[in-house]
Amino acid sequence: MIDYFSDPFYEVAHTFGKFYREVGQYEEAERMYEQALAGKEKALGPNHTSTHSTVNNLGLLYSDLGQHEEAKRMYDQALAGKEKALGPNHTSTLATVDSLGQLYMDLGQLEEAKRMYERALAGFEKALGPNHTETLITVDNLGQLYMDLGQLEEAKRMYERALAGKEKALGPNHTSTLITVHNLGLLYSNLGQHDEAKRIMYDQALAGFEKALGPNHTETLTTVDNLGQLYSKLGQLEEAERMYERALAGKEKALGPNHTSTLITVDNLGQLYSKLGWLEEAERMYERALAGKEKALGPNHTQTVITVANLGQLYIKLGRLEEAERMYERALAGKEKALALGPNHTSTLITVDNLGQLYSKLGQLEEAERMYEWALAGKEKALGSTASVKGAEQEFSMPQV
Numbered sequence: 001m002i003d004y005f006s007d008p009f010y011e012v013a014h015t016f017g018k019f020y021r022e023v024g025q026y027e028e029a030e031r032m033y034e035q036a037l038a039g040k041e042k043a044l045g046p047n048h049t050s051t052h053s054t055v056n057n058l059g060l061l062y063s064d065l066g067q068h069e070e071a072k073r074m075y076d077q078a079l080a081g082k083e084k085a086l087g088p089n090h091t092s093t094l095a096t097v098d099s100l101g102q103l104y105m106d107l108g109q110l111e112e113a114k115r116m117y118e119r120a121l122a123g124f125e126k127a128l129g130p131n132h133t134e135t136l137i138t139v140d141n142l143g144q145l146y147m148d149l150g151q152l153e154e155a156k157r158m159y160e161r162a163l164a165g166k167e168k169a170l171g172p173n174h175t176s177t178l179i180t181v182h183n184l185g186l187l188y189s190n191l192g193q194h195d196e197a198k199r200i201m202y203d204q205a206l207a208g209f210e211k212a213l214g215p216n217h218t219e220t221l222t223t224v225d226n227l228g229q230l231y232s233k234l235g236q237l238e239e240a241e242r243m244y245e246r247a248l249a250g251k252e253k254a255l256g257p258n259h260t261s262t263l264i265t266v267d268n269l270g271q272l273y274s275k276l277g278w279l280e281e282a283e284r285m286y287e288r289a290l291a292g293k294e295k296a297l298g299p300n301h302t303q304t305v306i307t308v309a310n311l312g313q314l315y316i317k318l319g320r321l322e323e324a325e326r327m328y329e330r331a332l333a334g335k336e337k338a339l340a341l342g343p344n345h346t347s348t349l350i351t352v353d354n355l356g357q358l359y360s361k362l363g364q365l366e367e368a369e370r371m372y373e374w375a376l377a378g379k380e381k382a383l384g385s386t387a388s389v390k391g392a393e394q395e396f397s398m399p400q401v
Contacts, residue, residue, distance in 0.1 A: 010039025014054050021061050024217050024254050033058045049092070052081040056096050063103055064218070066259040066296060075100045091134060094123040098138050105141075106260070108302045110148055117142050133176065136165040140180050147183075150347075152190060159184045175219065178208040182223050189230055198234075201227055218261070221250040225265050232272055241276075244269045260303065263292040267307050274314055283318075286311045302347075305334035309351050312358075321362060328355045349378045 017032030033054055040051040059074030075096055082093040101116030117138055124135040143158030159180055166177040185201035188194075201223055209220040228243030244265060251262040270285030286307055293304040312327030328351055335348040356371030 010036045026065055029061050047081055049085050052078045068107055071103055089123050091127050094120045101141060113145055117145060131165045133169050136162045143183060155187055159187060173208055175212050178205050181205045186226060194234055197230055216250050218254050221247045229268060237276060240272050258292045260296050263289045279318055282314055300334050305331050313354060324358055328358060349375050
């Protein structure tokens with residue numbers, strides 16, 4: 001038996017941990033990283049840069065598993081150690097800063113995420129240049145941030161910069177390049193350019209991930225889930241159901257039933273069932289998603305609030321108007337409060353518009369008028385006079401860069 005607590009076998013354990021994480025075998029990855037960390041702390045000490053590297057990678061693993069508190073503890077430990085040992089602008093330090101940005105994104109703390117990404121980008125550009133792959137990964141992550149903020153032109157600028165650089169440096173079929181391709185597909189979907197989104201996500205991203213990583217890798221399943229959303233928008237509901245069921249089965253096996261990525265697919269299935277008129281099934285999906293998100297993310301996280309709003313819309317279809325009003329008012333309060341959204345974000349405006357419709361049904365015409373005027377003014381400011389803000393809210397799974 002290999003003694004992972006002796007030099008150099010803790011490095012072997014670290015390498016195996018990285019391999020297992022990359023192929024989605026998370027339990028094995030955790031076991032290897034924990035053995036590597038114990039070996040390094042004993043042989044090298046807790047403040048050695050190699051020890052910090054394993055701590056950082058444990059943070060990445062916990063983030064993959066949706067264990068956000070554990071991930072943050074690892075990242076904070078790694079960052080403090082790297083800043084002391086290597087300095088605040090060393091590329092290894094900046095990689096942890098970037099990872100913290102991704103964690104804050106997952107937690108819905110977008111202002112903190114932006115601060116981390118901007119620090120990482122400025123540091124990478126200075127240390128490595130604007131076209132280095134590490135720099136481009138942060139550029140891509142900033143694109144995701146701008147997507148979440150509804151700043152779609154900024155997101156497009158980031159993604160196009162990242163894609164051009166990655167294609168040149170890594171080639172069109174590298175998994176990092178494919179992640180950016182996938183993100184561009186999401187952007188085109190948000191812009192209403194569905195044919196372009198389908199071409200990019202299906203012909204390029206999904207085919208590339210299946211070839212490079214296999215059909216059941218979490219990156220592949222993320223694209224499958226988002227293709228389900230695209231088919232739903234196009235009215236191809238059988239195709240959407242097939243995509244969602246494949247994504248859900250794969251995520252439940254790879255990540256577990258209560259991982260936030262799994263719950264996003266559960267929520268999306270709820271929306272599909274609602275469209276199909278399968279209202280009891282939709283309610284079951286939404287209630288599962290809401291319970292899981294409240295436990296994992298808290299009651300006021302933007303992802304939780306999206307499910308609350310979707311439950312409100314379902315209750316209207318079921319004729320349960322008082323429950324719908326309670327859900328919509330909770331969702332609106334949450335979205336207005338969220339730093340990421342605010343009163344004029346498109347997600348907020350969807351709930352405002354839906355509240356207007358509900359108040360109209362309830363005969364509360366003054367309240368309905370106030371909601372409609374709010375929605376119209378916000379829509380024209382944020383999207384232009386021809387855009388629509390009506391409907392349920394879909395959640396895109398974002399790939400890990």
